[in-house]
Amino acid sequence: MRDTEALARQAEAFFSEHPGVSLMALGAGEHAESMDLSPLGLPATYLPAERNLELATQYLALNQFAFGGIGVPRWVLSDLYLMPGAIGLLRCPARMLKPELRAHLGLADEEPAIGAAYYAAPSMTPGLFIGVSLLSFLPGTGAGAWVKTLTLRMLRATRLRGVAQWDNPSVRVHARLGPLRLVGRVPGGHEYGERTFVYETDLSDGARVAEAMERRLSLEPTRRIAVTDLPALSALLDRAEAGEALYLVPPGVQDGHVLVREGAH
Ligand SMILES: CC(C)(COP(=O)(O)OP(=O)(O)OC[C@H]1O[C@@H](n2cnc3c(N)ncnc32)[C@H](O)[C@@H]1OP(=O)(O)O)[C@@H](O)C(=O)NCCC(=O)NCCS
Helix, strand or coil, X not given: CECCHHHHHHHHHHHHHCCCCEEEEEECHHHHHHCCXXXXXXXXXXXXXXXXXXXXXXXXXXXXXXXXXXXXXXXXXXXXXXXXXXXXXXXXXXXXXXXXXXXXXXXXXXXXXXXXXXXXXXXXXXXXXXXXXXXXXXXXXCHHHHHHHHHHHHCCCCEEEEEEECCCCHHHHHHHHCCEEEEECCCCCCCCHHHEEEEEEECCEHHHHHHHHCCCCCCCCCEEEECCCHHHHHHHHHHHXXXXXXXXXXXXXXXXXXXXXXXXX
16 A cells, blocks of 8 residues: 555544544454554454444444434344454444434443444455445544544455445545545445445555545546436446446535546546
């Protein structure tokens, strides 16, 4: 990986601005040795899921709270998240969460809570991970972008494929890691298929991720398409599926429009 110094400094600044927030990973015990538990030089604690049932249960409740009808079922959490991999977590005192969420979880102010979480699944292709669930309950702090970035560093991911909806605020978070190359529609379909796309992020250049994280990476879009213009967005996915190089450039979405760049970036 190229220069990660700038990214490491930004990550340090995030933790010093938010005292009480710490980085963890929750997964089957045997994965601890395969992970980078000093991502960007920062300390991360590995929590074996076999011995941290309460935290796994809290994650389950938060995932189902955030995603409603498509929240993760318990058996999927164990069989497809925790057994093959590990969830990256930003833990914080419960007082940092909104009161209604704290009440939903039944936590007292100083009890440990999950402030943000990201899960990316391992794939058949070395270095390639599949983004599955991004959650953040610390709005306005950048926690979503940091839990995603640091989890991918812990996993030693060099490429990421993920699924997003054009109109979800998460697109701006995903674009904090760099331009999103449009891949096409979701293999096998999706509950929100008509407004959902697959993207790929190249994580191999740490300096570029750092630039995108600070919104210093500026790439002129060639088209702006309203997030509600599903026919135009569908035509874009046809072109991506036919092999054309198309990117959503940071910040990804602006004033209700996706920022598209046609051709090389
Ligand atoms: C999506 C989510 C992870 C974002 O969390 P976060 O990163 O802590 O949120 P932030 O407050 O930093 O907002 C992220 C970005 O979205 C923008 N945003 C927030 N609310 C928005 C809204 N209602 N409409 C448009 N943009 C919005 C923010 O301006 C910010 O962009 P910026 O950093 O460029 O300014 C969080 O809202 C969440 O957990 N949602 C439920 C689960 C979900 O939908 N996950 C994503 C699909 S996998």
